[in-house]
Amino acid sequence: MIYLDNSATTRPFDSVIKAVSDNMADNFGNASSLHRMGVNAEKVLKEAKKTILGKLGADGDLYFTSGATESNNTALSGIPKAYKHNGKRIVSTSFEHPSVENPLKKLEEAGYEVVRVKPPKRDEPQDFEQRIASAVNADTLMVSVMWVNNETGFITDTAKLYAAVKRANPKTIVHVDAVQGFCKLPSKMLKADLISLSAHKIHGVKGMGALYCAKGVRFEPLLYGGGQQKNLRSGTEPIDLIAGFAEAVRSYPDCTEKYAALNERLVSKLSELPDIGINSYNNAKNILNFSVRGVRSEIMLHFLEEREIYVSSGSACSKGKTSGVLAEFGVSDRDADCAIRASFSPFTSEIDIDALIQGIEDGIKRFRR
Ligand code: PLP
Numbered sequence: 001m002i003y004l005d006n007s008a009t010t011r012p013f014d015s016v017i018k019a020v021s022d023n024m025a026d027n028f029g030n031a032s033s034l035h036r037m038g039v040n041a042e043k044v045l046k047e048a049k050k051t052i053l054g055k056l057g058a059d060g061d062l063y064f065t066s067g068a069t070e071s072n073n074t075a076l077s078g079i080p081k082a083y084k085h086n087g088k089r090i091v092s093t094s095f096e097h098p099s100v101e102n103p104l105k106k107l108e109e110a111g112y113e114v115v116r117v118k119p120p121k122r123d124e125p126q127d128f129e130q131r132i133a134s135a136v137n138a139d140t141l142m143v144s145v146m147w148v149n150n151e152t153g154f155i156t157d158t159a160k161l162y163a164a165v166k167r168a169n170p171k172t173i174v175h176v177d178a179v180q181g182f183c184k185l186p187s188k189m190l191k192a193d194l195i196s197l198s199a200h201k202i203h204g205v206k207g208m209g210a211l212y213c214a215k216g217v218r219f220e221p222l223l224y225g226g227g228q229q230k231n232l233r234s235g236t237e238p239i240d241l242i243a244g245f246a247e248a249v250r251s252y253p254d255c256t257e258k259y260a261a262l263n264e265r266l267v268s269k270l271s272e273l274p275d276i277g278i279n280s281y282n283n284a285k286n287i288l289n290f291s292v293r294g295v296r297s298e299i300m301l302h303f304l305e306e307r308e309i310y311v312s313s314g315s316a317c318s319k320g321k322t323s324g325v326l327a328e329f330g331v332s333d334r335d336a337d338c339a340i341r342a343s344f345s346p347f348t349s350e351i352d353i354d355a356l357i358q359g360i361e362d363g364i365k366r367f368r369r
Contacts, residue, residue, distance in 0.1 A: 002309045002352045006201075007150050007180060007287055007343035012244070013203040019247035020205060023240040031237045032228060041239045048246035052210060055249045056195065057187045060214040063233045064242050067209040068179045069099040070222065071196035072144075074211050074233070075175045076103035078219030079142050079194070080112065086171055087139035089113045091132060093156075095149055095328045100177055104144070112141075119154055121330050122281045129157055133164030140172045147181035147190060151325045151341060152280045153287030155185065162191040173217060183252040184259070184286055193217040199241070203345070204248035208241040253346050259285035262344050262353055269357040273364065279331045279339060286344040289326070291335040292360055294368040300340060303363045309356055312341040 003011065012020075023044060029037025031045050049062045065071045080090075092104055094116040104114050115135045120126050136143060143165050147158050158176045165172050176192035183202045195212035199205055211233075213219065225234030263285040270276045270290055277291040292300055297313030304311055326336040342356060 002307075002355050004342040004344065004348065004352065004356060005310045005312045006345040006348075007341065008312055009200045009206065010203045010345055011347070012200075012205055013248055013251045015251045016204055016244040016247045020240045020244040023243045027239060027243075029239075031239060032226070041237070044239050044243050045237055048242045051246040051249050052197070053212070055183065055187065056190065056212060058195075058212060058214065060212055060217070061230075063211045063213065063229050064237055064245075065209045065211055065233060066207050067200070068097075068177065068196045068198035069209075071198075071209050071211040072097070072099040072175075072177055073103055074219065074222040075194045075196060076100065076107065076142075076144060077222055079173050079175065080107060080110075081220035082218045083141055083171075083173065086173075087141040089115065089137065089140040091115045091117065091135045091140055091143045093132070093145050094118045095151075095154070095325045096144070096146055097150060097177060097179070100144055100146070113139075119329055120282075126282055129161040129164055132156075132161055133168050136165050136168040136172055138169060140169050142173045142175060144175040144177070146177040146179075148179075148185065148284045148287070149325065149329075150180050150287075152289045152329050153180075153283030153285075153343075154280070154329065155181070155189070155282055155284055157189050159189050159191040180287070181284060183249060184255065185284060186256075194219070199245040199248055202248045202252050204245045205241050208238065208245050210245070255286070255344075255346050258346070258348075259344055262286075262348055262350070263288055265350060265353050266342065266356070269353070270360075273357070273361060275368075277331075277335050279326060279329060279335065281329075287341065288343075289339055289341045291331070291338040292340060292364060292368075293335065293338055295363055296337055297339055299367055300338075300360070300363050303366070304356070304359045307355070307359050309352075309359050311356070312343070313339060 029041040031041040108114050117132045120128050162174050174192045175194040177196045179198045193214045197210045199208035221232045223234045228234050275293040279289040301313050
């Protein structure tokens with residue numbers, strides 16, 4: 001099997017499966033219990049926090065959630081509630097994940113003004129961070145942007161953005177959906193008051209994520225219940241999944257050079273095929289979106305699947321629907337209809353890239369009209 005759909009989800013590392021199952025078997029206590037079993041569970045929780053905060057290079061607090069969808073929803077509902085008097089404008093982008101875009105729509109319905117900044121075109125100067133910051137005014141409650149776009153890999157330097165936003169309005173809270181960049185890009189490009197993370201994009205388990213919150217920043221909880229995690233995320237903590245999340249962070253190797261080399265190989269081999277469009281630019285090297293013109297994405301996807309090569313058509317979240325996000329990056333409807341996303345993991349090899357190219361070449365011969 002050649003799995004090139006790692007932006008959709010990843011195969012859990014063996015070390016993660018072991019950490020999860022060890023904790024399920026031997027450390028199943030409730031972290032709130034006062035006896036030794038509870039204390040042992042709490043120890044794992046504290047260790048996991050330390051590991052993840054260490055990777056973020058940040059010294060705020062971390063709240064475990066059911067995934068980045070919950071983290072994003074918590075941020076976008078919890079900040080407006082906690083900072084009611086800080087303004088009515090929210091600045092974001094026109095290419096956010098639905099777990100940010102849909103809460104933004106709800107905020108608009110509730111009377112907030114949402115400004116969605118468009119990405120720079122491929123040939124334009126890439127001063128995106130400054131352009132976002134220039135939409136921040138005295139009435140801006142919050143900025144919410146993704147670090148790496150899940151469909152094209154487009155990178156926003158959130159450290160640069162954070163500094164520019166705070167210069168424009170020091171009171172504006174910055175939230176970053178860091179799901180696709182975490183462990184893949186250097187942490188020095190990540191700075192925010194709130195950060196959403198997801199374990200299953202880094203070889204952890206699905207249904208596990210976190211929301212980082214910087215010191216001095218507050219938010220209202222999304223869930224009310226037993227008051228776990230300082231009353232900010234009620235619900236018994238899934239120690240096994242949390243242990244797996246921390247293990248994934250510890251196990252994820254530095255793939256900077258590997259991803260750059262794989263990306264270069266894929267782009268160069270694609271350029272030898274007729275009529276291919278590369279849709280990604282300014283992108284994280286583990287993600288490449290391209291169009292095989294004349295062959296619809298779904299046809300190509302299933303043809304590759306027959307060879308046990310797994311890729312995505314646009315975004316896995318959009319279930320085959322033509323992606324509106326690609327249009328934001330200047331991809332024509334015709335090209336979006338033929339878009340394929342390949343996304344790498346530490347397991348990806350050059351042989352996988354060559355098999356993908358062979359598959360695409362054969363697919364073109366068979367289906368291109
Ligand atoms: N944000 C981005 C950029 C994503 O790619 C995803 C997953 O597709 C999410 C948020 C949602 O993450 P989760 O599946 O953990 O809810």
